[in-house]
Amino acid sequence: MGAAIETRDLTRLFGRRTAVDRISMTVPERAFYGFLGPNGAGKTTTLRMLLGLVRPSAGSAVIDGMDVALDRIGAARRVGALLEAHGFYANLTGRENLELTRTLLGVAQTEVDRVLEVVEMDDAAGRRMSDYSLGMRQRLGLARAMLGAPPILVLDEPTNGLDPDGIADMRRFLKALPERTGATVLLSSHLLGEIEQTATHIGIVNEGRLVLEGELSRLKSELAPEIAVRIDDPVKATAVLRGWDLAVEAGQDDGGLTARLRSGDDADRKSAELNRALIDAGLSVFAIGPRARSLEGIYRDVCRPTSNRQPETVR
Ligand SMILES: Nc1ncnc2c1ncn2[C@@H]1O[C@H](COP(=O)(O)OP(=O)(O)OP(=O)(O)O)[C@@H](O)[C@H]1O
Ligand SMILES: [Mg+2]
Incomplete structure (x- = not known):
């Protein structure tokens, strides 16, 4: 399967600040790729470079086989x-x-009706944009992105600022x-729960760098599991x-703890061993057991500030 989007060492400086730092990302064809990272990580800048709206300081981006620098249009x-x-x-x-x-x-011409229908905006389409709610504007933005049925859609935080119904x-x-x-x-999104439900692939940027990328299901199963206690x-x-x-x-609540195992650990066996160790230490264990890594856990792991980061030990 080819790549719909591929960047190599894509970099952008604003003044002396490096907003995007040598990002090499691959979005496979037909992937639903969730682009994640904290505020200011460099997501929007990366997307704008892909669209030819911001010129890279270095590196390249290829969209559907076309080099953005050579053929922007x-x-x-x-x-x-x-x-x-x-x-x-607005008017x-x-x-x-x-x-x-x-x-x-x-x-x-039929495209307009088609995309309006997809985002269920056929009724509101006759109203001025100045009367639109944020949710309606976002829907219309999505509709516009779909005009002409392009093979690639780039959406920068489409749920940003929406209320729960809008989301x-x-x-x-x-x-x-x-x-x-x-x-x-x-x-791109900050809603990890939403991405977890929809994405096939994820890329996480932190401080301008791509710190993790891959197929979500593989990342979840291959990264070391956790034991919840x-x-x-x-x-x-x-x-x-x-x-x-x-x-x-x-854990977030009720005195729960999460212990991160190392990749390759047998989670069931480890869980039993830790259970015994805790009991031997005179503790009352209410519940203990392995749990697959959540996207939230994966994200926290790679986006923790470098100062107090606890890297996984590889044996
Ligand atoms: N036009 C610009 N001029 C100067 N600095 C900029 C410009 N655009 C972005 N930056 C800086 O680049 C960095 C990355 O910003 P960017 O908007 O790409 O982050 P982001 O990941 O999209 O964040 P958010 O999640 O808040 O949308 C930030 O430090 C930002 O201040
Ligand atoms: Mg942004």
Whole structure:
């Protein structure tokens, strides 16, 4: 399977600040790629370089076989995009705004109705954009990205600022995209739960660097599993587990702990051993057992500030 998007050492400096630092990412064809990372990590800058809107300081980006630096227009025509600054005309209706883009792209007139229907905006399309809620604008932005059925969709935080209903609607549209359009989707988001439900692949950027990339299911199964423990004395339990040379984290609630195993550890066996060790230390173990890595756990692991980062020990 070819790559829909491939970058090599893509880099962007703003003044002396490196916003994007030698990112080499691969978005396979027909992937639903979740692009994750903290605020300021460099996601938007990377996406804008892919779209030819920001010039890289170094490195290259290839979209659907076309080098963005060599053929910016050609590459851009392969991509439908939803960006933070949507640039709609407030005094035009939703339909008129789409009609403008449609004419620019030179695609069939029927496209406007088709995309409006996909995002369930047929009814509101006759209203001025100035009367639109943020949710409606985002929907229209998604519709515009789909005009002409481009093979690649680049969506920068399509759920940003939406209320829970708006997020649920957007999730519904996004989930339906791969089947409905057959497009490769590259989407940045802070909603790990949403990405966990929809993405086939993820890339995580931190401080301008791509720190993890791959197929989500593989990452989840290959990264070391965790053991979740509920116990009467978490402080003492933490000491016991650290004595086994494991990274231990407090759970969000109820005195739970999470011990990170090492890749290759037999989680069931380890779980039984740790259970015995905790009991031998005089603790009451309420519950203990292995648990697959969640996307949240994976993310926290690679985006922890470097100062107090606890790298996984590889034996
Ligand atoms: N036009 C610009 N001029 C100067 N600095 C910029 C510019 N655009 C982005 N930056 C800086 O580059 C860094 C990366 O920003 P970017 O917007 O790409 O991050 P992001 O991952 O999209 O963050 P967020 O999750 O908040 O959207 C930040 O430090 C930001 O301040
Ligand atoms: Mg951004």
